[in-house]
Amino acid sequence: MPAPERAAAGWAVAGFVAFVGLWALASGWIARPQVFPGPLSVAATAWERRLDLVDAAGRSGLRVGVGWVGASALAVPLGWAAGAVPPLDDELRRFTGLVRSIPPFAWLPLLLLWVGIGDTTSVLVCALGAFFPVLEGARTGSSQAPPALLHAARNLGASPARVLLAVRIPAALPGTFTGLRTGATFAWMSLVAAELVGADGGLGQLILDARNLARPDLAIAGMLCIGAIAWSVSGVLHQLERGARRWGVA
Amino acid sequence: MIRVRGVSRTFVEARTSARVPALDGFELEVSRGEFLAILGPSGCGKSTLLRLLAGFDRADAGLVEVDGAPVTAISPRRLLVSQDPALFPWLTAAENIGFGLRAQGRADPARVEALLVEFGLAGAGGRYPRELSGGMRQRVALARALAVRPDVLLLDEPFGALDALSRESMQALLEATWLASGATVVLVTHSVDEALRLADRVVVVSPRPARVVGSVVVESARPRRAGSHPELRERLMGWAVP
Numbered sequence: 001m002p003a004p005e006r007a008a009a010g011w012a013v014a015g016f017v018a019f020v021g022l023w024a025l026a027s028g029w030i031a032r033p034q035v036f037p038g039p040l041s042v043a044a045t046a047w048e049r050r051l052d053l054v055d056a057a058g059r060s061g062l063r064v065g066v067g068w069v070g071a072s073a074l075a076v077p078l079g080w081a082a083g084a085v086p087p088l089d090d091e092l093r094r095f096t097g098l099v100r101s102i103p104p105f106a107w108l109p110l111l112l113l114w115v116g117i118g119d120t121t122s123v124l125v126c127a128l129g130a131f132f133p134v135l136e137g138a139r140t141g142s143s144q145a146p147p148a149l150l151h152a153a154r155n156l157g158a159s160p161a162r163v164l165l166a167v168r169i170p171a172a173l174p175g176t177f178t179g180l181r182t183g184a185t186f187a188w189m190s191l192v193a194a195e196l197v198g199a200d201g202g203l204g205q206l207i208l209d210a211r212n213l214a215r216p217d218l219a220i221a222g223m224l225c226i227g228a229i230a231w232s233v234s235g236v237l238h239q240l241e242r243g244a245r246r247w248g249v250a
Numbered sequence: 251m252i253r254v255r256g257v258s259r260t261f262v263e264a265r266t267s268a269r270v271p272a273l274d275g276f277e278l279e280v281s282r283g284e285f286l287a288i289l290g291p292s293g294c295g296k297s298t299l300l301r302l303l304a305g306f307d308r309a310d311a312g313l314v315e316v317d318g319a320p321v322t323a324i325s326p327r328r329l330l331v332s333q334d335p336a337l338f339p340w341l342t343a344a345e346n347i348g349f350g351l352r353a354q355g356r357a358d359p360a361r362v363e364a365l366l367v368e369f370g371l372a373g374a375g376g377r378y379p380r381e382l383s384g385g386m387r388q389r390v391a392l393a394r395a396l397a398v399r400p401d402v403l404l405l406d407e408p409f410g411a412l413d414a415l416s417r418e419s420m421q422a423l424l425e426a427t428w429l430a431s432g433a434t435v436v437l438v439t440h441s442v443d444e445a446l447r448l449a450d451r452v453v454v455v456s457p458r459p460a461r462v463v464g465s466v467v468v469e470s471a472r473p474r475r476a477g478s479h480p481e482l483r484e485r486l487m488g489w490a491v492p
Binding site for chain 1 (some may be wrong): 304326334347354
């Protein structure tokens with residue numbers, strides 16, 4: 001492992017150890033495990049309820065995955081097109097300027113009325129959370145494609161479609177991956193709110209049940225589960241983004 | 251033949267909204283197959299002229315013609331190569347060279363291979379631009395332009411960022427490929443020696459707005475040595491430094 005990566009890994013381990021240590025100290029200081037359980041208590045609960053956690057994570061992951069993929073399938077091509085066609089970009093900005101500032105949770109009452117309680121509502125809330133960050137990443141990446149490369153391609157005889165496919169989209173990939181990563185994070189954040197309101201299982205529902213049962217250890221286990229999954233997904237997308245940046249585009 | 255008649259192009263400066271004339275009634279003719287060098291101070295409008303010839307920009311007034319047809323759009327018949335090689339970072343050297351051929355639906359791996367050898371890039375075809383030196387990147391850019399066999403090659407300070415040795419070898423390469431291709435070349439340069447070494451004719455343009463202030467024909471045989479033609483050099487310097 002190269003020295004900078006070794007140092008980064010060392011810092012990550014040290015940060016994790018410090019976090020767990022501070023958590024243990026705070027929990028011991030408060031000395032009310034029924035309010036703020038320590039890391040050992042949470043770890044024991046997580047092991048004991050591992051099947052429930054895996055099941056809830058699977059249900060939540062599926063909802064986030066479907067919402068994020070659906071939103072991305074729409075937002076990425078739209079963002080690439082907007083970055084390439086300034087009038088379309090202007091129109092899109094006008095339209096999204098208002099809508100994007102509405103938090104996904106604010107759509108919940110309407111979605112519950114329109115679609116009802118269930119997976120579809122949760123998926124739609126996740127999709128709303130992911131859509132605008134992905135759109136913005138793809139749009140920025142596309143609009144910032146180096147003009148010198150676009151001119152070179154046109155000068156060499158490439159058609160507008162080929163310039164888009166062979167130059168603008170490859171140049172837009174780093175920005176697009178940044179948007180996908182941010183979108184995945186926002187989708188997870190939106191999911192918990194959606195599941196808290198009403199869903200059949202899932203990590204948000206598990207956290208709500210834990211509150212009703214006065215089980216903060218289970219609630220924290222569920223929260224850590226969400227954090228770990230979101231962090232892993234973000235890590236994978238970050239590696240893809242780094243790979244795209246190694247091309248030297250952005 | 252390239253014909254530029256009474257061409258004017260004015261830009262509006264974004265910060266001050268001042269109108270800046272880059273070209274004002276500019277006149278120039280270049281014969282088919284001629285190698286013309288244009289000398290002039292920075293910012294005088296030389297690059298604007300090349301962009302008009304390439305079809306990247308439109309004149310406010312006047313006529314820009316190539317082979318009797320007005321230039322109205324970008325075309326692979328008139329290729330512009332600038333100081334920034336503008337290589338596609340996600341393509342290898344060979345893929346960069348073959349880009350224009352593929353874009354026009356006439357992929358030709360044999361021609362790409364021949365150009366790699368001709369431009370001293372044999373063995374480097376599979377490398378990405380970030381893995382090449384500045385000189386090699388510029389070779390790829392030139393090979394990419396010549397791959398599509400343009401009628402007119404427009405060179406905007408193409409060797410300006412290279413070290414002296416790379417510049418020397420690129421000049422020799424350009425001369426050899428121009429002689430073999432028969433293309434018309436318009437080279438914008440700051441270097442009097444480069445102009446005298448490569449060009450059939452050298453024109454000197456004034457500070458902005460550009461206009462031709464002098465022209466010399468270089469008649470000696472090729473290949474020429476660096477530093478030859480001291481008398482022409484003196485005349486050009488006289489026009490370039492008022």
